[in-house]
Each structure stands twice: as structure tokens, then as C-alpha cells.
Amino acid sequence: MDRLIHGLIEQYGLLAVFLGCLAEGETAALLGGFFAHQRLFAPWQSVLAAFCGAALGDTAFFLLGRRYAQHPWVARLRTRPGFDRADRLLRQHPNLFVLSNRYIYGMRLVGGVAAGLAEIPLWRFVLLNATSALAWALLFTALGYGFGLGAEQVLGRALHAHQRLWLALGLALAMALVAAGLRRRRRRHAGH
Template identity: 30%
Template structure:
């Protein structure tokens, strides 16, 4: 199974990276950086493909917000808080939020949709989004490339000692979620 997965990545790596970058991307970009480090991908092509994928994804979300405002408000009604937060961030930071949103977990798709519901010019969004996507792809892939040796050691350890790594990952994930919930409760309590 591992050989089949590796062959798919080596044969279709750039296509997978493009699609992954449209949806979310960070893990895919880290893997592209590691594959660039091992020589299985070209780092410049990986940055180009990931940047175009990130740009395409945010453009899709922007146009969903632009042309389907009523549908978005109905369909995402349970995410009202995220939309409210995205609107606050947009009002506070203006177009800079287009750069920042790529690093905000849980808001990466919401912010472009929210921006699409505003009167921001589509050309301005596209230009800023394109620059932002390539900066995001460059930073993430180059960092994974530079630390490729260490990341490979971690992956090898996880593969060899999965019985330790899996529960540790669950504990870390649970701790992070709990910390975020407590911070949110404190923030809402202060208001």
C-alpha cells in the first residue's frame, strides 16, 4: 500500500499539490517541501503549482460569496460567529486580511467568502490574492525544504513508532482544542 501511495505521489505530485492547495494546503505544501528536499519534486515548480492552487481556491470562495450571498447566509448559518469575526477582521485590517487569512485556522475559506459579499473590487482582490498565494507557498515550501532532514527523521520515527506517535498526536490535538475553547470562554466572559 505504501509503495502504491508513493508511486501516485511521484507520478501525480503536482496535480495532487494543486488540488490540495485549492482546498486548504499547509500539509500538502510541507510534503512538497520534503519531496523537493529529497529531489522528487522541483522546488520552483512546487511553489508555482501551490501558489496557483491557493490563488484559485480563494478566487472560487470569493466568487461564491459575490454571486451567492443569500445562499451563503442560509447555508452557513451555523458559522455566523466565524462570518462575524471575518467581517470584524476585514473592517479592522482592510485588504491586509487577504495576506493574514491564509494563516488563520478555521477562517481560510470563510474570509474570502466574506470578502466576496462586500463591495471590494474583484480586480484588487485578485491581485492581492495572487501575491499572497505565492508568498504563502514560498514561505511554507522553502521552510519545509530547509528543515527537510529533520522532518524526514520525524516521519521515520512516527512510521516506526506509530503506537507512541498516534496517542501523542491525539493528546496534543485535544490539548490545543481545550486551550482554544478556554480562551474563547474567557474572552466571552469579559464581554
């Protein structure tokens, strides 16, 4: 079973990083860095997959807001917690918002749509978004790589492939629990 999982990660891991980074993808980028440290693929490949997913995902959300402002899905996004805040920040500091949007948990999806609804030219959004996506991909891939390096230092170099897989699964589970906790907390605060 461990060999099967290891083979699937080698074969489809970069695709999974790309797909995971299309939306809120910190966990996918971290795992890409971790598996790059485990030499399942090169670090630059992890960064590239995370960058492409993040840049294309945010551009798609921007285009949704720009082209389909009246669509029910976009209208539903406008009612989500944080949309009004994103819209306000975007109108006050459009360039800074596009550069920093992906670093504010829970704002990436609504922020991309809000940017599409604003008066930001497409070329400016793409340029600022690509700059931000590259920095983001480098940061989170490096953090995942560092986690792999730290695990190796703490647990020793003798980690077997199956132990690495379980360690990565633990990292993904921890990130999912943190994300769920933050989401619950945000909903509680939004209800008050």
C-alpha cells in the same frame, strides 16, 4: 508497496499538492516541499502547485460570497466561528485582511467568503490574493523542504525511499493532529 506509493507520489503528488491547497492547505504545501527535497519533483513545481491551489481556492471562495450571498451554504458559513471577526477586520482594513487572511488558522474559508460579501473590487482581491498566495506557497514549501533537509541531517543521507515516505506520512499526521487540536480549542473558546 513502497514502490507503488513512491510511483503514485511521483505521478500524482503535484496534483495532490494543488488540490490540498485549494482550501486550508498548509500540510499539502509542506509535503510538496518535503517531496521536492527528496527530488520527486522540482521545488519550483511544488511552489507553483501550492500557489495555484491557494490562489484559485481563495478566489473561488470570494466568488461564492460575491455571486451566491443568499445561498444556504454561504448563509451557513456566516454562522461559523470567526466569520463576524473576519467581517469586522475586513471592513476596517480590507487590503491587510486579504493579504494576511491565509495565515490566520481557520479564517481562510470564511475570510474568502467575507471578502466576497464586502465591497472589495474583484481586480483588487485577485491582485492582493495572488501576492499573498505566492508568499504563502514559498514559505510553506520552503518549510517542508527544510524539514526534509533537517531529517536528512539528523537521520543521515542513507534514508531509503520507503523511510522517506514514512517520514512524510508522520509529518502529515502531526499536522493533522495539530489542526484538529486547534479546531477543538477554537470550538471550546467559541462556546464560552
